[in-house]
Amino acid sequence: PRALLRGVLTSLLILGAICSYPMIAKWLAEGEEKELPPMRTINYSELEMPPPLNKNEPPPPKIDLPPPVKKTIKFVPPKVTAKEVEDEKMPEIEELKKVEVSTVTQEGVGSIVIDEPVREVAKDTTDVNRNKVFLIVENQPEFPGGNTALMKYLGNNIRYPSSARRMGIEGKVMIQFVVNQAGEIADVKVLRGLSGDCDNEAMRVIKSMPKWKPGRQGGRPVKVQMVVPVNYRLE
Template sequence: MSKVDLTSLEWCELIFKDRNKSYGAYKMRRDLGKRQAAALIIVTVVALVGFTLPRLIRMAMPAQKEEMVEVTRLSTLEEPEIKEETMKKVEPIAPPPALKSTIKFTAPVIRKDEEVNEDDELKSQDELTQTKVQISIADVKGNDELNGKDIADLQEVITQTPEVQKEEPYDMVEQMPQFPGGPAELLKYIAKNLKYPIIAQENGIQGKVILRFVVNAKGYVEDIKVLRSLDPYCDKEAVRVVKSLPQWIPGKQNGRNVPVYYTCPIVFKLQ
């Protein structure tokens, strides 16, 4: 038995022999082969385009990396998880006890005028004014009546100055330190001076570096620490930029300048 082509015109004529060909079924049967061929061609073309179009787009438009530095305002940033540090309480240094000078006391002895030496006589105010004898005042520790020393013989008095301890930075003060020009100028300065590390760009590294530093009582930045690290190269670049910040308006507490902690987020982002 030979194979029958259901889409051939001969088969269609055989089916509709001695029948009403003006009815729509004859026309549908006659054009079945053309419709199947057209549908197959359309499906094939759509499939080829769907598989090759993304590749053609990538070849026509090569990917480009655009460097962009975004600095997030501190007010819109989620508060980082920072361990609370116990502030050291500065104990006041008690002043050293006052030292008292002691002078050896000699009991008076009554003698005749001829037995009194001229140097031992009581001097008048005019004689004391004209004399070249130096009168010194000094505090001597450990003198007593029996082993008294002449204060004028002492060449040097040594005084001990208490060590001045460095004031611990504040977390919050009445007037927080401010960058010259305000937060907007701070963002501009960081965006202008920050350089995206080339190694970080090649590795596709992006994200946030959160730094904390101290604005001291004179307005200078010091003691920079990385609270949230991103990449060693990005961390190093963020520290470099913050270290280059110019002098700030220092924070104040009770009307005096004090050191204050300041947290600054820096965002590295590729587009």
């Protein structure tokens, strides 16, 4: 019986192997048919070389950066305002209003200063232009009687304007004028003013001056420009 059982088992194993062989063979065949995806290869000989650098190509433009901003402080100009002056009633006393005349500026109701420029003699005097206005000539113009007579004349004729006295206005008026070839006063103007009334009074007296002795250049009378400062001072 043991030998019979062994024979039966052997027969069954052989039969099972025969029956399962087609399935095993098919499975092995399917595994062989499956292929892995192709691998991408790179051949260095097929790569393109980069273009050569152009040495003659101009460099890129230089970008100018703005200079660094420095710290600044805004300047605000001072605001000038006119200070109102109280209109006080001043006594109508002539001794307080007189205009004094002096060769120098001094305290007082008024003073006249005559500035004499440094005298320079022109080298070329052969051809003198009679229409030219000179600043300095060989012989300067002169008021009749000299500077002393001029100061006396201005002092006797200039009056301190009442409006300027009431407002307490003091200062200097610069009057420019021309003494022509005939010694007459012309082209009177204000170089630096003080007030309308003070300017007009100074111009009025300058225009009313008598004829001067004309200035001379190269032996001929010429036009000469003069400047007279008139100082108004309150005591």
